[in-house]
Amino acid sequence: MKIATLDDLPFLDQLEGRCFPAHRRSNRRSLRVSITSPAQIVMILEASPDEGPPRNVGAAILLNYKNSLRIYSLAVDPDYQKHGYGAELIEGVVSHAREHGYHRLTLEADAENKKLINWYKKVGFETVEVLHDYYAAGEHAVRMRKELISNEANDPDQRNNVIVVDNPKSWPLDIPGTEVVAAKTYLSSQKYQNSNLFRIFNLCKSFKPHKFGYYVSLLASARDQKVIPNVTSLRDLSSVTLVQSVADDVQDAIQQHLKDVEGKEFSLDIYFENTPNQAFSPLAKILSQQFELLLFRVVFNKEENWEVRKVQLLPLSNILKEHPEEFEKFASKYFQKKRFRRTRFKYFHYDLGILVNPQEATPPSCQEALHRMRDAAEKTGFYTEFITRQDYNRICEFDAIFIRETTSVNNHTYKFSRRAYAEGLIVMDDPWSILRCSNKMYLYERLSRSRVRQPRSWLICKEALDDQALVKYKFPIVLKLPDSCFSIGVFKVNDQDEMKEKLELLFKTSEVVIAQEFIRTPFDWRIGVLDGSPLYACKYHMADGHWQIYNWNTEVKSNFTGDAETLPLNQVPNHILQTAIKGSAVIGDGLYGVDLKEVQGKAYIIEINDNPNIDAGIEDAIYQEELYLKLMNSFCNRIERERKAPHFISFRED
Numbered sequence: 001m002k003i004a005t006l007d008d009l010p011f012l013d014q015l016e017g018r019c020f021p022a023h024r025r026s027n028r029r030s031l032r033v034s035i036t037s038p039a040q041i042v043m044i045l046e047a048s049p050d051e052g053p054p055r056n057v058g059a060a061i062l063l064n065y066k067n068s069l070r071i072y073s074l075a076v077d078p079d080y081q082k083h084g085y086g087a088e089l090i091e092g093v094v095s096h097a098r099e100h101g102y103h104r105l106t107l108e109a110d111a112e113n114k115k116l117i118n119w120y121k122k123v124g125f126e127t128v129e130v131l132h133d134y135y136a137a138g139e140h141a142v143r144m145r146k147e148l149i150s151n152e153a154n155d156p157d158q159r160n161n162v163i164v165v166d167n168p169k170s171w172p173l174d175i176p177g178t179e180v181v182a183a184k185t186y187l188s189s190q191k192y193q194n195s196n197l198f199r200i201f202n203l204c205k206s207f208k209p210h211k212f213g214y215y216v217s218l219l220a221s222a223r224d225q226k227v228i229p230n231v232t233s234l235r236d237l238s239s240v241t242l243v244q245s246v247a248d249d250v251q252d253a254i255q256q257h258l259k260d261v262e263g264k265e266f267s268l269d270i271y272f273e274n275t276p277n278q279a280f281s282p283l284a285k286i287l288s289q290q291f292e293l294l295l296f297r298v299v300f301n302k303e304e305n306w307e308v309r310k311v312q313l314l315p316l317s318n319i320l321k322e323h324p325e326e327f328e329k330f331a332s333k334y335f336q337k338k339r340f341r342r343t344r345f346k347y348f349h350y351d352l353g354i355l356v357n358p359q360e361a362t363p364p365s366c367q368e369a370l371h372r373m374r375d376a377a378e379k380t381g382f383y384t385e386f387i388t389r390q391d392y393n394r395i396c397e398f399d400a401i402f403i404r405e406t407t408s409v410n411n412h413t414y415k416f417s418r419r420a421y422a423e424g425l426i427v428m429d430d431p432w433s434i435l436r437c438s439n440k441m442y443l444y445e446r447l448s449r450s451r452v453r454q455p456r457s458w459l460i461c462k463e464a465l466d467d468q469a470l471v472k473y474k475f476p477i478v479l480k481l482p483d484s485c486f487s488i489g490v491f492k493v494n495d496q497d498e499m500k501e502k503l504e505l506l507f508k509t510s511e512v513v514i515a516q517e518f519i520r521t522p523f524d525w526r527i528g529v530l531d532g533s534p535l536y537a538c539k540y541h542m543a544d545g546h547w548q549i550y551n552w553n554t555e556v557k558s559n560f561t562g563d564a565e566t567l568p569l570n571q572v573p574n575h576i577l578q579t580a581i582k583g584s585a586v587i588g589d590g591l592y593g594v595d596l597k598e599v600q601g602k603a604y605i606i607e608i609n610d611n612p613n614i615d616a617g618i619e620d621a622i623y624q625e626e627l628y629l630k631l632m633n634s635f636c637n638r639i640e641r642e643r644k645a646p647h648f649i650s651f652r653e654d
Contacts, residue, residue: 001092004035004042004059011056012042019075024135026061026073034061040072043096045089047080058089062096068145069097071107090123097148099191101160101198104147111140120144161335162186163201164216165316172320173328175335183212187219200227201294201335203316207234226396229313233292237311247308250290250390257283258306265309266300271319272334276326289390295319350399350639352382352632353391355416357405365404368616373402376628380636395419400426400635407434407611409483426638429610433588437610440514441482446586447605452579454605455517455597460503462511470496478516481506492518519604523565525596527572527580528612528619531634532589534580536619536627537572539565540595566621579603591631 004012009031016025026034034040045058058076062069071093076085097105108131109116117127125144134141161178164186165171171180183204186192200220204213207229217234220227236242247254257280258266268280268287272294275284287298295314300306319327354373357363365373370386377384387394389412395401401420407413407429414434420427429437436442444457458473479491479502491506493499506513522542528535541563569577580594583605593612597604613619620627 001043001045001089001096004044006032006035008042008044008056008059009035011044012059015059015075015077016073018078020073031061034072039064041069041096043089043092045076045085045092047085047088057085060089060093062093067103068106069093069100069102069104071105074107086119087123094146094148102148103160104145106143106145108134108141108143110135111142117142117144161199161201162192163203163335165203166205166212170317170320172324173331175332178335183216186216187212192225193223198223198225200225202227202229203294205315205317207313229291229293236291237313240310243308243311246291247287250286251305253283253286254300254306254308258300258302261302261306264302266302266306268298268300269296269314270298271295271314271323271327272330274326274330274333276323286390289393292393349381350383350636351397352377352384352635353387353395353398353401354384355391355401355403355405355413356386356388358388360405363405364611364613366615369614369620370404372616372620372625372628373404373614373631376625377632377635380629380632382632382635389416392416392419395425396423398425399639401428402631402635403427403429403611405611407438409435409438424642426635426642428590428635430588430590433590433592433610436587437592437608439482440480440607441512443608444514447583450582450586452583452586452605453602455519457517458515460513460515462507462513470499473499473515474517475499476518478518479503479506480514480516481510482512482514483510519597519599521597521599524606525572525576525580525594525598525603526612527577527594527596528614529580529584529592529594530590530630531637532581532585534569534572534577535591535630536614536623537567537569537577538619539567541565564618566618568622573598573603575601576603579605583608591634 009028012031012035013028016031031042035042041062041064043060043062044056045060046054047057048054056077057080059073060071060075061073063072074086074089074093076089093105105125107120107125109120111117111130121127121144123146125146127142128145129143131141131143133139163171163178163180164183165180166183168180168182181189186200192198198220200216202213202216202220204211204216207213207217214231214234217227217229217231221231236246268275268277268284270284270288270293273285273288274281288294291298291311293311293313295316297312297314299309299312301309354370354377356365356370374384374386382400385398392412392415395416398420401416403413403417405413407417413429414431417427417429417431417434421431436446441459444454447454455478473496475496476492476494477499479493479499481490491502493502503513523539526538526540528537576596576598579596580603583594584592587608587610590610591612593609595606595609597606614627614631623630
C-alpha cells in the first residue's frame with residue numbers, strides 16, 4: 001500500500017470510470033482535491049499479478065473525522081478482481097486506521113448490492129443505518145461500521161490515552177485503557193506523528209525550553225492532540241500576572257474554600273485533580289481544570305483576600321517518594337474516569353457537552369428536563385456530559401455543545417459558543433444567533449425588512465429626548481432596553497411623565513431605548529422552532545395582576561409567572577405557526593422560541609429567543625420524549641451534514 005500522489009491521478013480517474021456508474025463517479029477535479037487535501041487520504045494497492053513489475057490494482061479514498069475514518073470510495077480494477085485484492089485493500093486501510101489511532105471505520109454501500117454488503121460483513125463491518133435516496137431518488141444505501149476498539153482495550157495499538165514519562169519503568173501503575181511511553185518514543189515514533197486522536201498526559205520531569213517535557217507538549221499541540229499540560233499552560237506559569245489572570249475566573253471559589261484558613265500563606269499540592277488534604281478536594285478539582293495541569297502546587301498569599309502567588313510543577317519522582325499511596329489512588333481514579341475510557345466509543349458515536357449553571361436561579365431547563373435530554377442523547381448515539389464554565393478548555397473533547405444556561409454576548413456563554421464554532425463543533429446556540437437575538441434593535445430591523453408583522457416600534461436616542469418628542473406617542477407604550485431579556489429592563493408607561501421618568505432611568509444604561517406599541521392579550525404564544533420547523537407550542541399566560549408573563553416586582557412566589565398551557569401543533573392556528581417559522585428564519589436554522597401575540601386573527605412577533613425554555617411538564621408536556629429525540633437528532637444530522645459537506649480550496653493568482 002502507498003499514499004497516492006498527483007502522478008497517480010490518471011490511474012484513479014480510469015479506475016472511477018471502470019468501477020462506478022457515471023452519476024457516482026468522482027471527477028478528475030475531485031480526485032485531485034482528495035490527493036492534496038489534508039482532510040483526505042488516498043491509498044493505492046500495488047501488486048505483481050504476473051510476477052512482473054508492481055502495478056496499481058486498486059485504491060481507497062478515505063475521509064478523516066475526529067474518531068472515525070470513512071471509506072468514501074474503494075475499488076479494485078476489474079482486470080484484477082476475484083484474486084483477494086479487495087480483502088488486501090481493506091486490510092491495508094484497517095492497519096492505517098489502527099496505526100493512526102482511529103476508533104472505527106465507516107462506509108456507505110449500495111443497499112441493493114447484497115453481494116457487496118455480505119462481503120463487507122465478512123471482513124468485520126456491520127450495518128447500522130439505511131440511507132434513503134442516498135445516491136439518487138430511489139437509490140438507497142446502507143451505512144456500515146467496523147469498530148477498531150476492543151471492549152477490554154488490552155491491545156496497546158488501540159489505546160488513545162498516552163502517558164509520557166522520561167522512563168516508563170518509573171511508572172508504578174497498570175491502568176486499563178492507557179499506554180505509558182518514553183518521551184523519546186513519543187517524539188520520534190511515526191505512530192504518534194500522524195494522528196490527532198491521542199490524548200497526551202505529559203509527566204516528564206522538566207518542562208524548561210529544550211527539555212523533553214517541553215518538546216512533548218509543543219509537538220502534541222502541533223499534532224492537534226489534546227495534551228495536558230499544553231504549551232500555553234506552561235507559558236502562563238512563567239508570569240505571576242498571567243497566573244493571577246488565569247485564576248481570576250475562579251476567585252469566588254478560592255475565597256469560599258479558603259475562608260477558614262488561618263495565616264497569610266497557604267499552599268495546596270494537587271495530583272490528578274485531587275489533593276492529600278481532602279478538605280480542599282473541591283478546590284483542587286477547580287484549579288486543575290482552570291490551569292490544565294496534572295501535578296502541581298498552588299501557593300496563596302492573603303492581604304485583604306486570598307490571591308494566587310505562584311503555581312509550580314511537581315516532579316513525578318518526588319511525589320512517588322513522599323505520597324505513593326495518594327498518588328496511586330488519585331491516578332487510578334483520574335484515568336478510570338468515564339470520559340477517559342475508550343470502551344464507550346463502541347456504543348456512542350459522538351460526544352455531546354451540555355453547558356449548565358447549577359447556581360442559575362431561572363435556567364432555561366430544569367433538572368428533570370436535562371436528565372431527559374441526556375437520556376434522549378444516549379439513545380441517539382451521544383456520550384453526554386454536563387459541563388460548566390470551568391470546562392472551557394475542554395471544548396475540543398466534544399463533537400457538539402448544547403448551551404442550557406441563559407445566554408448573553410457579555411458572559412462566558414457567548415465565549416463558549418464562539419470557541420466551539422471556531423473549533424468546528426456543532427453548537428446550539430450558535431454565536432450569530434446569540435448576537436442577533438440579544439439585541440431588540442437588530443430583531444426589529446430584520447423582521448421589518450422581511451415584512452414580518454410586529455408591534456409598531458421606535459428607536460429613542462438619548463440626545464433626542466425632549467417634551468415635544470413625547471407628544472407623538474399613543475399610550476400605554478412599552479419601553480425596552482435593546483438587550484433586555486426575561487422581561488427585565490422592560491416597562492409599560494401610561495403617560496408622558498411616566499415615560500420621561502423611565503427613559504431617564506434606562507438612559508443610564510443605554511444611549512438607545514426601544515419604544516413599542518402595547519398590545520394587550522391574556523397570553524403570549526411561544527412557538528419552539530428547530531431546523532425551521534415547529535417543535536412545540538405553548539400559551540404563556542400573564543402573571544397574576546400583571547401585564548407581563550414574568551413579574552419581577554412581586555414578593556409572592558406563586559405570582560412570579562403566569563400559567564403555561566401546552567398544545568399539540570395541529571391545534572395551533574396556521575398563521576401563528578407560519579409567522580413563527582418566517583420570523584425565526586431571519587435569525588438562522590437553530591433552536592428558537594418565538595413569542596407572538598394574536599389580535600383579530602393576525603399574529604405579531606414580540607421577540608425571538610435563542611435560548612428558549614424547555615422544562616419538564618411544560619414545553620415537553622405533549623410530545624415528551626419525542627421532543628428531546630428531535631433535538632438530539634438535529635445535533636446528529638448537523639454533524640453528519642458537516643461530514644458530507646465538500647471542502648474545496650481555491651487559489652488566486654495576483
